[in-house]
Amino acid sequence: MKVGSLGFAGSGKTTYLGALTLSLLQGDSTSDLVLFSFDGVDTTRDLTQFADQIQKGYWPARTQASKVSEYTLRLRRNETVFSLRIPELPGELLEAVWRTDHIPPQLAFLADYDAYLLLIDPLQDDLDGALARHVHLLQGIKRAKGLPRDAYAETPLAVVFTKWDAVADEDRALGAEGFAQEILPLLTDFVASNFTKHRFFAVSAVGAIDGAGSPLLQDERIRPAGIFEPLEWLSAERPR
Numbered sequence: 001m002k003v004g005s006l007g008f009a010g011s012g013k014t015t016y017l018g019a020l021t022l023s024l025l026q027g028d029s030t031s032d033l034v035l036f037s038f039d040g041v042d043t044t045r046d047l048t049q050f051a052d053q054i055q056k057g058y059w060p061a062r063t064q065a066s067k068v069s070e071y072t073l074r075l076r077r078n079e080t081v082f083s084l085r086i087p088e089l090p091g092e093l094l095e096a097v098w099r100t101d102h103i104p105p106q107l108a109f110l111a112d113y114d115a116y117l118l119l120i121d122p123l124q125d126d127l128d129g130a131l132a133r134h135v136h137l138l139q140g141i142k143r144a145k146g147l148p149r150d151a152y153a154e155t156p157l158a159v160v161f162t163k164w165d166a167v168a169d170e171d172r173a174l175g176a177e178g179f180a181q182e183i184l185p186l187l188t189d190f191v192a193s194n195f196t197k198h199r200f201f202a203v204s205a206v207g208a209i210d211g212a213g214s215p216l217l218q219d220e221r222i223r224p225a226g227i228f229e230p231l232e233w234l235s236a237e238r239p240r
């Protein structure tokens with residue numbers, strides 16, 4: 001199973017990957033997902049570097065605009081080993097989907113994924129503008145898969161609100177599904193009428209931030225929240 005983790009610049013992809021790697025390496029998760037292997041030198045080097053930065057209380061460095069790398073993590077859940085292929089996409093290329101109304105050649109491989117994780121920053125100023133870009137991206141993927149506009153995609157889609165630690169209390173109380181319905185009703189409608197298998201999630205890669213706005217270490221480690229849930233759901237929904 002190949003899972004694509006997508007999200008526009010600043011949505012929290014790199015931090016999520018780093019936190020995921022850190023939790024898997026520390027083996028302290030309550031999840032039944034465990035790390036089986038990193039595939040390749042780049043995955044090993046970059047993901048452990050992101051994890052290391054977070055563990056030291058820093059945010060991972062911004063991804064270079066020109067770089068498209070695909071990280072492959074193999075995870076094991078109970079008796080099953082599956083491959084989680086995660087492209088670290090420059091947001092700028094994704095923006096091109098929005099501007100040009102098609103998937104650029106460098107991103108054509110996006111159509112090959114068996115499941116999608118769409119990361120959305122719930123703190124961004126212009127959530128309505130963001131909504132249009134996300135709808136466009138999902139339409140682009142459907143088109144790249146050869147599906148007509150009015151057809152449902154069978155590919156499981158996990159819509160993940162990141163940075164949940166910094167969301168206002170009253171919004172957080174809504175939960176991911178409620179937040180989607182109240183704050184982003186058009187996105188919720190679009191997802192419901194285009195993807196048969198979909199679910200909304202809320203995660204915090206670092207759990208909390210300190211007074212300086214950096215990842216907060218609690219008892220010398222970061223305490224991510226909810227980061228395994230989307231992957232557990234996708235692994236259960238995957239086509240066999």
Ligand SMILES: Nc1nc2c(ncn2[C@@H]2O[C@H](COP(=O)(O)OP(=O)(O)O)[C@@H](O)[C@H]2O)c(=O)[nH]1
Nearest residue numbers: 009010011012013014015059163166204205206
């Ligand atoms: N409060 C909070 N901020 C986060 C979290 N994850 C990311 N951020 C912020 O969002 C910024 C961009 O995240 P990054 O992972 O680089 O986004 P990317 O461009 O999608 O890879 C980070 O530098 C942090 O300032 C989180 O879990 N909580």
Ligand SMILES: [Mg+2]
Nearest residue numbers: 013014062063
């Ligand atoms: Mg990044």
